[in-house]
Amino acid sequence: MTSKLNTINASVTPTQREVNQFDALAEVWWDDTGVMWPLHKLNQLRVPFISDAIHRHFRCSSLAELTILDIGCGAGLLSEAMARLGAAVTGVDPAPRNIAMAKRHAKAEHLPIEYLEGDINEVKGRAFDVVLNMEVIEHVDDLSGFMQACNAVVAPGGLHIVATLNRNLKSLVVAIVGAEYVLGWLPKGTHQWRQFVKPKELRSFLTDAGLSVLSEAGVAVNPFNRAYRITQNTSVNYMMVAERRA
Template sequence: MAMQQNSAAGLSGKGSTVDPAEVAKFSKLSDEWWDPKGKMAPLHKINPLRLAYIRDAACRKFERNARSLSCLSGLRILDIGCGAGLLCEPLTRLGAQVIGIDPSATNIAAAKLHADKGHLSIDYRCTTVEQMDHRERFDIVLAMEVIEHVTDVGAFLARCAAMVKPGGMMVVSTLNRNWKSFALAIVGAEYVLRWLPRGTHQWDKFVTPDELAQHLAANKLTITEQAGVVYNPLADRWSISSDMDVNYMVVAEGV
């Protein structure tokens, strides 16, 4: 997720779940989003896994062939907290009509510039989900590594859920809250391995799978798929797992 300090004042008004401190934190990384060896390297490594999870879930839901290069054709996707477009671009290449939103003006600028270089048509908007037109609806709503950075998880997910079309789906990825996630995601990733700048995450903002399910159920969404995401240091590779103790992803659909 990426945000920016200058845009925070204008986008974190009444009713917004945007945290200005989080905006400022991620703004500092905006110039490095597309450097696979820079500070966003962990996101580049996990991105193919996230993309495949979203693609495969969408193809099952909408009865598409996941092997087709245009398997998401005709689907309208909202990527909330899109950063510089690491997911928006490959989803667009698979045929989707993608709207990427982020409260960071610098990150949206970086996203637009990179998309232009690749001759990709992506609707990037410097805004928040709360400020979007409440009449807009999407086949797929993505909140990938976002909810652990907002000020009010329940309010944020309620707004996200309201953007899902009848018959649509939502995909959420986040971090569990337990001793293991503190040891690996905070101490390990930020202090030992230095994958992320110190302070990137706040452990008390992590969300357990049960809490997430309750918030989604309150908005008439039921989790239909879930999976853990684990890192193998020997292979230097992320993979899908049944272990949801630290990183995990879920697919939710209307009740």
């Protein structure tokens, strides 16, 4: 498992421009009424989606015996939610101010989360029951190398759950023109359309590494009440659950 991962270099890290952009948001990450409100709203949807997938797959009533890796954890929004459900959580992020904020917030909430500053290489040689790769891959230039490294740390019988944006005309209009420039929901420049990933491409990255895709789901948002919901339409935001065979 570790031999492939050891060949991955710094190109699996999000670009420095992206790191700096998210690092600058560290102090407002936990403000659900500020610029990070979309992430807070999205978290209300993805936490039950993730926990349901875990419960079904492992046939468990609790996450207490499971190890979870949160890649690109930011200031810890999803990491804390998983920790509150009982999992042993490790979060990794290349933005130093985000990690510092995540550590402070977890300490204040008395949550024993392991936070590491850096990229996926920080956990090379380790294996996790669940790897969460949420809204990260569209910020990485070397997607093949990044996915190789992420797949390598999924334990046998474990899950790799990925969330990202589809690459098509609709996603350009909705996720960039609409969300960043018209509605102003996201800071301009948050996303680069060329880095969006088609579902068939993501499936290939997973299956080529020996994982099996178990399910897919789209994510839609109502622009009037800002509510997110699960849908079968994967034309913009979508999530994918894959298993590494035991």
